[in-house]
């Protein structure tokens with residue numbers, strides 16, 4: 001009997017040890033769980049939407065919508081190094097007076113030394129109808145003197161949760177004196 005005891009207690013300690021490891025593992029995994037597609041409204045078919053918008057980048061004048069926050073490298077002909085923060089109106093038509101449906105908020109940065117090429121990082125924040133409050137996020141390369149520039153839509157919020165797609169940007173009007181530009185954006189977005 002006296003010789004059995006130590007064996008039993010060793011088993012018992014091993015048993016406790018196993019239980020505590022198992023519960024520690026369960027605790028660690030409890031922050032991840034399978035989610036219910038239905039609860040998140042994802043049991044519908046994915047939609048493809050096309051938005052045509054005009055993006056107004058106002059650089060000059062007393063009320064600019066694009067503000068440089070980092071100046072370009074001094075002797076660069078492509079403004080390399082420049083960063084501008086934007087809050088650009090998005091309208092239905094090419095004129096500023098046409099209906100505003102949202103704003104493009106973010107920044108662009110001159111990231112090419114060979115040509116004028118921008119890195120665009122912006123959210124299209126919609127303000128119209130059922131889209132009010134929803135956003136899509138665009139991150140891509142914009143060589144502004146190319147006829148059509150394509151950039152990915154990398155995500156979204158609200159009605160655009162799980163969004164993916166692309167935009168095509170075409171300069172509608174550019175004023176070399178002020179730097180102001182109106183760009184047509186055709187956005188193709190898959191979402192639920």
Ligand SMILES: *[C@@H]1O[C@H](CO)[C@@H](O)[C@H](O)[C@H]1NC(C)=O
Nearest residue numbers: 073074075076077078079113
């Ligand atoms: C820019 O600076 C570099 C180094 O100082 C120089 O070699 C180059 O010629 C400059 N480029 C221009 C366009 O002035």
Ligand SMILES: *[C@@H]1O[C@H](CO)[C@@H](O)[C@H](O)[C@H]1NC(C)=O
Nearest residue numbers: 126127128129130131132133
């Ligand atoms: C959009 O939503 C905001 C905040 O909820 C509200 O103040 C605004 O009036 C709405 N705009 C439109 C056009 O519905």
